[in-house]
Every structure is written in structure tokens, then in C-alpha cells.
Amino acid sequence: SQQGEEDPQALSIQEGENATMNCSYKTSINNLQWYRQNSGRGLVHLILIRSNEREKHSGRLRVTLDTSKKSSSLLITASRAADTASYFCATDAKGGSEKLVFGKGTKLTVNP
């Protein structure tokens, strides 16, 4: 079965630095989405990138998708302490039922 895997599992940086998180998956997808989860809270949708797109920007976020390598990256530029959270990628399998398959996430800590 398809599974998203993020790396690193944990990342600690200083405020102002950039943070890069990676995600790999196993099967063909319709799209890939990134979500943020603050500790003990629900998920906030960040960005969706379709399988025919290679790069997408939203504010300080930049997402890339390489379908030949079945991988994606999320870059957060000029990080802030408020970016501290867990970040998950989720994939929607081509030909599937629209269910999302999540990885275990990257826990990002931004130190002030």
C-alpha cells in the first residue's frame, strides 16, 4: 500500500533560517498536500500540488514535486517561532477513492 514518508523526523532551527522537509511516496498520485499540526490541535491545510505541477508557492512556502522520484519537498523561508509544529504530507492515489495517505510527519522547532 502507498505510504508517505517525511524526513527528517525532527528538525530544529533558529528563527530566520529556512526549513526544508521532504516526503516520499510509493504509487501514482493525483495530488500531494501538505498540512501543519500544532501540538494537540487539528490539521491546517497549507498547499496542494497536482501531479502535473512541478513547483508551487504560497507566501513563505515553496513546494516542489518530482513524480519520477515520487518525492516532494516543503521549504519554509525566513522561519518564525510560530512555525513550530508538525508537518505532514498526504497523497491521494490515482484511481483511488480520494482518501488521503499521511506520513508520520516532521516535527519542526523554530527557536527564537
Added chain:
Amino acid sequence: NAGVMQNPRHLVRRRGQEARLRCSPMKGHSHVYWYRQLPEEGLKFMVYLQKENIIDESGMPKERFSAEFPKEGPSILRIQQVVRGDSAAYFCASSPPAGVTDTQYFGPGTRLTVL
């Protein structure tokens, strides 16, 4: 436009009791998904419903778990005879009819604790 609403936010049950979790999708959304999250884990898909229909229940345990999304009212995830292993955060997500967007919007979750 209110987001996805779930209640209760926290639920404590003793082993053998029933747990009923409710989810009201965003206005205009006809698709509902339930996911379960264990501590320090990602979310695992359980079931996908449209009004009065179960579309995909491939992630639902075969026994004790059921879900419905009636014509009127919220979607309900029901867990009968709960066991300690059912302790987790249960998230509901909703999306509009196909062709509008593939984005799923999540509620705040219900944290179930089984004593």
C-alpha cells in the same frame, strides 16, 4: 463560513462503553472522511462517506466500528465496547462535491481516552 465542527472535543469512556463522535462538515461540503491518529503518528484513513452512502471503509476495523452520514444531521463515528487501544485522536475532514477542489478541510478532532 464555519469550518468543520467536531464534538465532543474530549471524550472519556470506560472499557466496554460506547463512544459516539460527531462531525458537521463545512457548508456546501458533501464528502466526509474520518481519520485516526495515535500519539506521535500520522493520520490513518478510516472511512469515506457521502450523504447516506459509505464510499470507502477500507480503513475501518471489522468489528465494533461503524459510521454514518445521514441525509440530515452530522456524520457519526460509533465505537462499541471500547478498549484501551481505541484511545486516540479522531479527526473528521470534509470536501465539496467532486470537481471543485481536492482539498480536505479538517476539524479540531475528538480525543478519546479509554480508562
